[in-house]
Amino acid sequence: MKSKILISTSSFGELDPSLLSNLIETYSCVFNTHGRRLKTEELLELVADINGIIAGTEIYSREILSKARNLKVISRVGIGTDNIDLDFCREQGINVATTKTDLSFSVAELVISLFFSFFRNIPAHQMEMKNNNWQREMGETISGKTLGIIGLGSIGKKLVELTIGLNLNIVAYDPCEDKEFSSKYSVKYCDINELLKCSDIVTIHAPSAEDNQPIISEEQFKIMKPNALLINTSRGKNINEEFLFEALKNKTIAGACIDVFNDEPYKGNLASLDNVILTPHIGGYTSDVRRDLESEAVENLRKFL
Incomplete structure (x- = not known):
C-alpha cells in the first residue's frame, strides 16, 4: 500500500x-x-x-x-x-x-524594490499613466536615510550586503549580535525602541514570537518617526494589522509595504489606503x-x- x-x-x-x-x-x-x-x-x-x-x-x-x-x-x-x-x-x-x-537574495531584493517603489511613488505613477494622466508626485531619494533591520539573520545580512552603495545608515536589533559582521558593514546594534525611534525605513526579518505576540503593535507605532516606512516580508503575525491600519490612516507613520498577512489571501481594509503597497506573499516566489x-x-x- x-x-x-x-x-x-x-x-x-x-x-x-x-x-x-x-x-x-x-x-x-x-x-x-x-x-x-x-x-x-x-x-x-x-x-x-x-x-x-x-x-x-x-x-x-x-x-x-x-x-x-x-x-x-x-x-x-x-x-x-x-x-x-x-x-x-x-x-x-x-x-x-x-x-x-x-531565500535571502529573493527576499532582500523584494525589500529593496518595495522601498524604492514607495519613495518614488511608482504604483501611483503607474496608475496615472495607465489612465492617460501625466501626473507627477514628488519622490524622495534613499541616500542618507536610516535603515532599521529587525532580525539580522541570513536575510537581514543579505539586505545589508545588497544595499552597499546606497549611502544608508544601518541599525539593527537582534538578540544574537554578530560583531564581526556589524564591524565589517558598519551596522550599529541597538535595542528595538531605539531602532524604531531613529529609522526612516523599518524592515522585519524575524520569526514569529513563541507566544505569537506581534513585534509591532500600538505602542511601537507611537514611537516611530512620522515619515517612517514599515516593511514586513517575514511573518504576518509580526505586525498587529488593526493598529497598522490606524497608524496609516492617521498618518502616524508615512507608509507600509506588506508581503505577509495574518490571513491569506488577504482581503482586509489595508487595501483601501493609498499609503501602503501590498504584495501576495512573494518574498521567496521567484x-x-x-x-x-x-x-x-x-x-x-x-x-x-
Whole structure:
C-alpha cells in the first residue's frame, strides 16, 4: 500500500510538473484545492490518515497534529518552523525537515524594490499613466536615510550586503549580535525602541514570537518617526494589522509595504489606503528559488517515507 501524503502548498509543482507526477506515482496524494493557505478546520479534515506532509506556512498546532496519528514527517517548503509545534513533534517522533535553499537574495531584493517603489511613488505613477494622466508626485531619494533591520539573520545580512552603495545608515536589533559582521558593514546594534525611534525605513526579518505576540503593535507605532516606512516580508503575525491600519490612516507613520498577512489571501481594509503597497506573499516566489525549494522538500520527504 502506498504511503499517503498531503501536499498543502496550492502552487506546488507549477514550475516543474515532473515533481508532482513523480510524487503521484510513488504516493497516494491529497492536495490543497483552495488556492490559498489552509485553515485549521481544513487541515483537521485532511490529516487523519496522512503519513507525510509537504508543508507551507499553514499552522500545525498540537490540536491538528494530534489528529495525524500516522504522521511520520513534515517536510517544509522553506526554512521556518515557527508554524509547527516542534515540542509535540519531538514527543510523537514526527520528523520535521526544512530546506536549505537560500531565500535571502529573493527576499532582500523584494525589500529593496518595495522601498524604492514607495519613495518614488511608482504604483501611483503607474496608475496615472495607465489612465492617460501625466501626473507627477514628488519622490524622495534613499541616500542618507536610516535603515532599521529587525532580525539580522541570513536575510537581514543579505539586505545589508545588497544595499552597499546606497549611502544608508544601518541599525539593527537582534538578540544574537554578530560583531564581526556589524564591524565589517558598519551596522550599529541597538535595542528595538531605539531602532524604531531613529529609522526612516523599518524592515522585519524575524520569526514569529513563541507566544505569537506581534513585534509591532500600538505602542511601537507611537514611537516611530512620522515619515517612517514599515516593511514586513517575514511573518504576518509580526505586525498587529488593526493598529497598522490606524497608524496609516492617521498618518502616524508615512507608509507600509506588506508581503505577509495574518490571513491569506488577504482581503482586509489595508487595501483601501493609498499609503501602503501590498504584495501576495512573494518574498521567496521567484522561479529559480521556488523550483529548488520544492525539489529539496520532496527529497526530504522521501528520506522518512
